[in-house]
Amino acid sequence: MRDVAVPTPDGGTPGLRGVLGVPAGTGPWPGVVVVHEAFGVDDVMRRQVARVASAGYLALMPDLFTAGGPRRCLVTAFRALAAGHGRAVTDVQAARSLLLEREDCTGRVGVLGFCMGGAFALVMASRGFDASSVNYGALPRDLDAAVAGACPVVASYGERDAFLRRAPARLEAALERAGVPCDVRSYPTAGHSFLNDAEVGPRPLRPVMRRVLGVGPDPVAAADAWRRIEAFFAEHLRDEPAGPDPLGPGPLGPDPLSSDPLSPGEPSPR
Numbered sequence: 001m002r003d004v005a006v007p008t009p010d011g012g013t014p015g016l017r018g019v020l021g022v023p024a025g026t027g028p029w030p031g032v033v034v035v036h037e038a039f040g041v042d043d044v045m046r047r048q049v050a051r052v053a054s055a056g057y058l059a060l061m062p063d064l065f066t067a068g069g070p071r072r073c074l075v076t077a078f079r080a081l082a083a084g085h086g087r088a089v090t091d092v093q094a095a096r097s098l099l100l101e102r103e104d105c106t107g108r109v110g111v112l113g114f115c116m117g118g119a120f121a122l123v124m125a126s127r128g129f130d131a132s133s134v135n136y137g138a139l140p141r142d143l144d145a146a147v148a149g150a151c152p153v154v155a156s157y158g159e160r161d162a163f164l165r166r167a168p169a170r171l172e173a174a175l176e177r178a179g180v181p182c183d184v185r186s187y188p189t190a191g192h193s194f195l196n197d198a199e200v201g202p203r204p205l206r207p208v209m210r211r212v213l214g215v216g217p218d219p220v221a222a223a224d225a226w227r228r229i230e231a232f233f234a235e236h237l238r239d240e241p242a243g244p245d246p247l248g249p250g251p252l253g254p255d256p257l258s259s260d261p262l263s264p265g266e267p268s269p270r
Contacts, residue, residue, distance in 0.1 A: 001050050006062050006098050012090040018062040019046055021053030022104070030237035031058040031099030031109040033092060033129075035117030037193065038074060040065045044196050045114075052112065055230050057237070058105055062095040064088045081119055082141070092124055108237045110151075112229070113137060115193060118155075122171075125150035125180075131236035133229050136192050139167050143174045152181040154232035156225040158190030158218065183232055187221035194218035195225060 006016040019041060023029050032052050036045045041063045052059035065073040073088075080086025092111070099105050110131040113121035118137025125132035126149045134155040140146040147153075153175055157168045172184040187194065192215045199216055234240040 001046065001053065004060075004098075006060070006091070006094050008091060008094040011087060012094050013064075013066050013087055015066060016062060016091055016094065017066050018060050018095060018098075019049050021049040021059040023053050023056045023058070027058075027104035028106045029056055029058050029104060030130075030233070031060065031096070031102075031105045032233070032237075033095045033099065033109060033111045033124075034059050034061040035092060035111065035113035035120045036061055036064065037115035037117060037196075038070065040070045044198050047197060048114065048195075051226070055233075057110070057233070058099055058102065060095045060099055062091045064091055066091075077116065081116070081123060084123055084140075084146075088120070089123070092120055093127065096128065106237075110233055110237050114195060122146060122150075122153070122155075125153055131233055133232070134171070135195055135225070136161055136164055137167075138164065139171060143170065144177065147171075147174050147178045147180055150175070150178065150180045152232070152236045153184075154182070154229055155184040156195070156228070157184075157186045158192060158194045158221065159186050159188045160191035164192070181236075183228055185225070185228065187218065187225070190218040190221040191215055195222045197222075 001019060001021045004018050004020045006018040008016050034049055034052055041061060045061060049059045049061050064077050067073055077088040080088040096109050099109050100107065108130045110133065111121045111124050111129045112133035114135045115137070118135040121132045122134045122137050123140060123146060125147065129151050131151055132153045134153060136157050155168065155171055157164055159165060168184050168186040172182060175182040194217060196217050
Protein backbone atom coordinates (compact mmCIF):
# COMPACT_ATOMS: atom_id res chain seq x y z
CA MET A 1 0.00 0.00 0.00
CA ARG A 2 1.43 3.38 -0.95
CA ASP A 3 0.56 7.04 -1.42
CA VAL A 4 0.13 8.09 -5.06
CA ALA A 5 -0.61 11.19 -7.10
CA VAL A 6 -4.05 11.26 -8.75
CA PRO A 7 -4.15 13.43 -11.89
CA THR A 8 -7.30 15.54 -12.07
CA PRO A 9 -8.99 17.44 -14.89
CA ASP A 10 -10.10 21.06 -14.59
CA GLY A 11 -12.33 21.42 -11.58
CA GLY A 12 -10.48 18.81 -9.56
CA THR A 13 -8.04 19.29 -6.70
CA PRO A 14 -4.55 20.27 -7.91
CA GLY A 15 -2.00 17.86 -6.46
CA LEU A 16 -4.68 15.37 -5.41
CA ARG A 17 -3.20 12.52 -3.39
CA GLY A 18 -4.50 9.04 -2.82
CA VAL A 19 -3.75 5.72 -1.12
CA LEU A 20 -3.35 2.74 -3.45
CA GLY A 21 -3.59 -0.91 -2.44
CA VAL A 22 -2.56 -3.60 -4.94
CA PRO A 23 -3.52 -7.24 -4.39
CA ALA A 24 -0.87 -9.92 -4.02
CA GLY A 25 -0.15 -12.05 -7.07
CA THR A 26 -0.60 -11.33 -10.74
CA GLY A 27 -3.45 -9.27 -12.17
CA PRO A 28 -5.38 -7.94 -13.85
CA TRP A 29 -7.91 -7.15 -11.15
CA PRO A 30 -11.13 -5.13 -10.99
CA GLY A 31 -10.72 -1.74 -9.35
CA VAL A 32 -12.53 -0.15 -6.41
CA VAL A 33 -12.50 3.55 -5.55
CA VAL A 34 -12.75 3.74 -1.76
CA VAL A 35 -14.17 7.00 -0.39
CA HIS A 36 -13.20 7.95 3.16
CA GLU A 37 -15.23 9.12 6.12
CA ALA A 38 -15.72 12.74 7.16
CA PHE A 39 -12.59 12.54 9.35
CA GLY A 40 -10.37 12.02 6.31
CA VAL A 41 -7.65 9.51 5.45
CA ASP A 42 -6.53 8.20 8.83
CA ASP A 43 -5.02 4.87 9.86
CA VAL A 44 -8.45 3.24 10.04
CA MET A 45 -9.23 4.28 6.46
CA ARG A 46 -5.82 3.06 5.28
CA ARG A 47 -6.61 -0.33 6.76
CA GLN A 48 -9.89 -0.30 4.84
CA VAL A 49 -7.92 0.18 1.62
CA ALA A 50 -5.73 -2.77 2.57
CA ARG A 51 -8.85 -4.79 3.39
CA VAL A 52 -10.31 -4.20 -0.09
CA ALA A 53 -6.97 -4.99 -1.77
CA SER A 54 -6.69 -8.23 0.21
CA ALA A 55 -10.00 -9.29 -1.33
CA GLY A 56 -8.46 -9.05 -4.80
CA TYR A 57 -9.24 -5.52 -5.97
CA LEU A 58 -7.08 -2.59 -6.97
CA ALA A 59 -8.14 -0.19 -4.23
CA LEU A 60 -7.63 3.57 -4.51
CA MET A 61 -8.76 6.07 -1.88
CA PRO A 62 -8.52 9.68 -3.10
CA ASP A 63 -7.84 12.13 -0.30
CA LEU A 64 -10.73 14.57 -0.73
CA PHE A 65 -9.11 16.81 1.87
CA THR A 66 -5.77 17.14 0.05
CA ALA A 67 -6.21 20.92 -0.26
CA GLY A 68 -6.21 21.60 3.48
CA GLY A 69 -7.51 18.82 5.70
CA PRO A 70 -11.02 18.34 7.09
CA ARG A 71 -11.30 21.82 8.62
CA ARG A 72 -10.80 23.55 5.26
CA CYS A 73 -12.33 20.98 2.91
CA LEU A 74 -15.20 19.28 4.73
CA VAL A 75 -17.85 21.91 3.96
CA THR A 76 -16.77 22.08 0.31
CA ALA A 77 -16.96 18.31 0.02
CA PHE A 78 -20.48 18.22 1.45
CA ARG A 79 -21.57 21.02 -0.86
CA ALA A 80 -20.32 19.02 -3.85
CA LEU A 81 -22.11 15.96 -2.50
CA ALA A 82 -25.41 17.84 -2.15
CA ALA A 83 -25.11 19.43 -5.59
CA GLY A 84 -23.92 16.26 -7.32
CA HIS A 85 -21.01 18.14 -8.85
CA GLY A 86 -17.95 20.04 -7.71
CA ARG A 87 -14.36 19.41 -6.75
CA ALA A 88 -14.91 16.34 -4.57
CA VAL A 89 -17.11 14.64 -7.19
CA THR A 90 -14.49 15.35 -9.84
CA ASP A 91 -11.80 13.89 -7.57
CA VAL A 92 -13.72 10.63 -7.14
CA GLN A 93 -14.16 10.41 -10.90
CA ALA A 94 -10.43 11.10 -11.36
CA ALA A 95 -9.63 8.15 -9.08
CA ARG A 96 -11.80 5.92 -11.27
CA SER A 97 -10.01 7.17 -14.39
CA LEU A 98 -6.61 6.42 -12.87
CA LEU A 99 -7.63 2.84 -12.10
CA LEU A 100 -8.99 2.36 -15.62
CA GLU A 101 -5.70 3.58 -17.10
CA ARG A 102 -3.67 0.94 -15.28
CA GLU A 103 -2.66 -2.13 -17.28
CA ASP A 104 -3.41 -4.35 -14.27
CA CYS A 105 -7.08 -3.25 -14.16
CA THR A 106 -9.70 -5.40 -15.89
CA GLY A 107 -11.69 -2.35 -16.96
CA ARG A 108 -14.36 -2.76 -14.30
CA VAL A 109 -14.42 -0.41 -11.33
CA GLY A 110 -16.67 -0.28 -8.28
CA VAL A 111 -17.03 2.40 -5.63
CA LEU A 112 -17.20 1.80 -1.89
CA GLY A 113 -17.65 4.45 0.76
CA PHE A 114 -18.02 4.92 4.50
CA CYS A 115 -20.08 7.64 6.24
CA MET A 116 -19.62 10.72 4.02
CA GLY A 117 -17.98 8.36 1.55
CA GLY A 118 -21.06 6.15 1.64
CA ALA A 119 -23.15 9.09 0.47
CA PHE A 120 -20.63 9.69 -2.32
CA ALA A 121 -20.82 6.00 -3.29
CA LEU A 122 -24.56 6.38 -3.79
CA VAL A 123 -24.29 9.61 -5.79
CA MET A 124 -21.56 8.09 -7.99
CA ALA A 125 -23.53 4.88 -8.62
CA SER A 126 -25.08 6.40 -11.75
CA ARG A 127 -21.79 7.81 -13.09
CA GLY A 128 -19.99 5.00 -14.84
CA PHE A 129 -19.17 2.67 -11.97
CA ASP A 130 -20.02 -1.03 -12.25
CA ALA A 131 -21.04 -1.66 -8.62
CA SER A 132 -21.46 0.46 -5.51
CA SER A 133 -21.14 -0.31 -1.80
CA VAL A 134 -22.96 2.28 0.32
CA ASN A 135 -22.06 2.03 4.01
CA TYR A 136 -24.12 4.20 6.40
CA GLY A 137 -24.31 6.95 3.81
CA ALA A 138 -26.93 9.72 4.05
CA LEU A 139 -29.50 9.76 1.27
CA PRO A 140 -29.73 12.61 -1.27
CA ARG A 141 -32.74 14.88 -1.22
CA ASP A 142 -34.04 13.60 -4.57
CA LEU A 143 -33.39 9.93 -4.00
CA ASP A 144 -35.31 8.66 -7.03
CA ALA A 145 -33.35 10.93 -9.37
CA ALA A 146 -30.06 9.86 -7.76
CA VAL A 147 -30.64 6.14 -8.31
CA ALA A 148 -32.05 6.42 -11.83
CA GLY A 149 -29.67 4.46 -14.06
CA ALA A 150 -27.54 3.41 -11.10
CA CYS A 151 -25.24 0.41 -11.12
CA PRO A 152 -25.99 -2.49 -8.72
CA VAL A 153 -25.89 -1.33 -5.07
CA VAL A 154 -25.07 -3.18 -1.85
CA ALA A 155 -25.81 -1.10 1.25
CA SER A 156 -25.24 -1.61 4.98
CA TYR A 157 -26.59 0.40 7.91
CA GLY A 158 -26.84 0.07 11.68
CA GLU A 159 -30.18 0.34 13.49
CA ARG A 160 -28.50 2.15 16.39
CA ASP A 161 -27.60 5.01 14.03
CA ALA A 162 -30.38 7.41 15.08
CA PHE A 163 -30.01 9.80 12.15
CA LEU A 164 -30.09 7.09 9.47
CA ARG A 165 -32.53 4.60 10.99
CA ARG A 166 -35.07 5.08 8.19
CA ALA A 167 -32.51 5.22 5.38
CA PRO A 168 -32.27 1.48 4.56
CA ALA A 169 -35.99 1.04 3.87
CA ARG A 170 -36.16 4.24 1.82
CA LEU A 171 -33.08 3.31 -0.19
CA GLU A 172 -34.25 -0.23 -0.88
CA ALA A 173 -37.65 0.99 -2.04
CA ALA A 174 -36.09 3.58 -4.37
CA LEU A 175 -33.67 1.05 -5.86
CA GLU A 176 -36.47 -1.43 -6.44
CA ARG A 177 -38.60 1.25 -8.12
CA ALA A 178 -35.66 2.02 -10.40
CA GLY A 179 -35.07 -1.66 -11.18
CA VAL A 180 -31.55 -1.55 -9.75
CA PRO A 181 -30.14 -4.88 -8.46
CA CYS A 182 -29.55 -4.36 -4.76
CA ASP A 183 -28.82 -5.88 -1.39
CA VAL A 184 -29.74 -3.54 1.48
CA ARG A 185 -29.42 -4.63 5.09
CA SER A 186 -29.61 -3.02 8.52
CA TYR A 187 -27.92 -4.57 11.57
CA PRO A 188 -29.75 -4.37 14.94
CA THR A 189 -26.58 -4.28 17.07
CA ALA A 190 -24.66 -1.77 14.96
CA GLY A 191 -24.46 2.00 14.80
CA HIS A 192 -22.61 4.45 12.60
CA SER A 193 -19.09 3.51 11.43
CA PHE A 194 -19.55 -0.10 12.52
CA LEU A 195 -17.26 -1.34 9.73
CA ASN A 196 -14.28 0.42 11.30
CA ASP A 197 -11.86 -1.62 13.39
CA ALA A 198 -11.22 1.22 15.88
CA GLU A 199 -12.91 4.36 17.13
CA VAL A 200 -12.42 7.52 15.08
CA GLY A 201 -12.85 11.24 15.52
CA PRO A 202 -11.66 13.67 18.20
CA ARG A 203 -11.32 11.84 21.52
CA PRO A 204 -13.42 14.36 23.52
CA LEU A 205 -16.35 13.80 21.11
CA ARG A 206 -16.26 10.01 21.06
CA PRO A 207 -18.53 9.46 24.12
CA VAL A 208 -21.17 11.76 22.60
CA MET A 209 -20.82 10.08 19.20
CA ARG A 210 -21.26 6.65 20.79
CA ARG A 211 -24.33 7.77 22.73
CA VAL A 212 -26.09 9.66 19.92
CA LEU A 213 -25.12 7.68 16.82
CA GLY A 214 -23.92 4.43 18.32
CA VAL A 215 -20.61 5.19 16.61
CA GLY A 216 -18.02 2.49 16.93
CA PRO A 217 -16.87 -0.92 15.72
CA ASP A 218 -19.18 -3.92 15.66
CA PRO A 219 -16.95 -6.83 14.58
CA VAL A 220 -19.79 -9.34 14.18
CA ALA A 221 -21.96 -7.08 12.02
CA ALA A 222 -18.86 -5.91 10.14
CA ALA A 223 -17.86 -9.48 9.29
CA ASP A 224 -21.27 -10.15 7.78
CA ALA A 225 -21.33 -6.85 5.89
CA TRP A 226 -17.89 -7.52 4.39
CA ARG A 227 -19.05 -10.99 3.36
CA ARG A 228 -22.04 -9.48 1.55
CA ILE A 229 -19.92 -6.77 -0.09
CA GLU A 230 -17.39 -9.29 -1.38
CA ALA A 231 -20.12 -11.61 -2.70
CA PHE A 232 -21.85 -8.67 -4.41
CA PHE A 233 -18.64 -7.32 -5.94
CA ALA A 234 -17.64 -10.81 -7.09
CA GLU A 235 -20.93 -11.10 -8.94
CA HIS A 236 -20.92 -7.64 -10.51
CA LEU A 237 -17.21 -6.89 -10.95
CA ARG A 238 -15.92 -10.41 -11.66
CA ASP A 239 -18.99 -12.07 -13.23
CA GLU A 240 -18.89 -14.82 -10.63
CA PRO A 241 -22.33 -16.38 -10.10
CA ALA A 242 -24.09 -15.42 -6.91
CA GLY A 243 -23.83 -18.12 -4.27
CA PRO A 244 -26.22 -18.86 -1.39
CA ASP A 245 -27.31 -16.10 0.95
CA PRO A 246 -24.04 -14.82 2.44
CA LEU A 247 -25.63 -14.80 5.89
CA GLY A 248 -24.86 -18.51 6.04
CA PRO A 249 -26.28 -20.54 8.92
CA GLY A 250 -27.78 -17.68 10.91
CA PRO A 251 -28.45 -13.94 10.92
CA LEU A 252 -24.89 -13.21 11.96
CA GLY A 253 -23.23 -16.58 11.38
CA PRO A 254 -19.55 -17.54 11.37
CA ASP A 255 -17.32 -15.30 9.32
CA PRO A 256 -15.77 -17.19 6.38
CA LEU A 257 -13.06 -14.51 6.26
CA SER A 258 -11.89 -15.14 9.81
CA SER A 259 -8.62 -16.58 8.53
CA ASP A 260 -7.99 -13.49 6.42
CA PRO A 261 -4.93 -11.65 7.77
CA LEU A 262 -6.80 -8.40 7.20
CA SER A 263 -10.08 -9.33 8.86
CA PRO A 264 -11.76 -6.50 10.82
CA GLY A 265 -9.97 -5.68 14.02
CA GLU A 266 -6.48 -6.67 12.88
CA PRO A 267 -3.84 -4.20 11.71
CA SER A 268 -2.67 -4.25 8.13
CA PRO A 269 0.88 -4.03 6.83
CA ARG A 270 1.96 -0.50 6.03
